[in-house]
Amino acid sequence: MSMRVATFGQTSTVLQNAMKTQARLAEKQIQESTGLISTDYGGLGSSAGAVASLEVSAARTEASISTAEQALSRIEMIYDALGSMSDLMTDLRAQLSAASVNTDDTLQATAEAMLEELTSLLNTQYEGRYLFAGGETETKPVDLSGLTTTGLTTEDTNYYQGDDYVQSVRLSSDRSLDYGITADNTAFETAIRTLSYLASATDLTSEDLAAASELLVDAQDQILALQSVAGIKASTLETYISDQEDYLATVTDLATTLASVDIAVVAVEAANYKTQLEASYSALGTMTSLSVLDYLR
Structure with missing residues (x-):
């Protein structure tokens, strides 16, 4: 290589500037490919704290939405089960209206079948959880194996295997x-008591049929009230989920805005840095080719 004459300082300066330009170009190329100011918080500068806070808020909101959606699915299952129970009451009331004291066998068979169906509905499972068991979600809440109903007026909840815990969903800290x-629940106990009595009693009187009909009306009214409340709570959760999804979209958009670059602007900047870098390399090439003879000519 030819001897450099008085170009060392200039060469060093141009080389340092070229290295800085190359680093800026690499940064712009990464921004252009990712669309982000930086791939880590350190490169976000004063926006880092705000972006981190927004991302934490978004994660919490997503978790809250997931929890609410899970509870909503359970409520919808409960709502449907209650609707089926009400239909049972309607069917049996119709048969009671048409029954007479001479149709005991037919009525007993019908009541027994409906009692089994009611038990099945109360033992409804969703995602491995019994919905009507309180906190004992792994235990069938209704077991009629030991139930003996001798009258229509004596309440008996010994069939219940769950506890008194009321399931809930936490939507926020407060x-x-x-x-x-x-x-x-009284609605179910009344229905079970009435069905059990009709399924096992013999020599039913007209008074028995009338009393059973009244109890079924009472049970159905209470079941419909429970279904109405379940519907209101489902609607409340749907509104909550919708609001949270709107909030999540806003937070996510804001975080993206703070962390993103304008691709068009970055592309222009990258092109400029590339041009500067090429000029620097050209200048370096010229400087490194100079020798003493170039200055003596």
């Missing part, structure tokens, strides 16, 4: 929504 219904 807000929760109760939605659980236990199988020992």
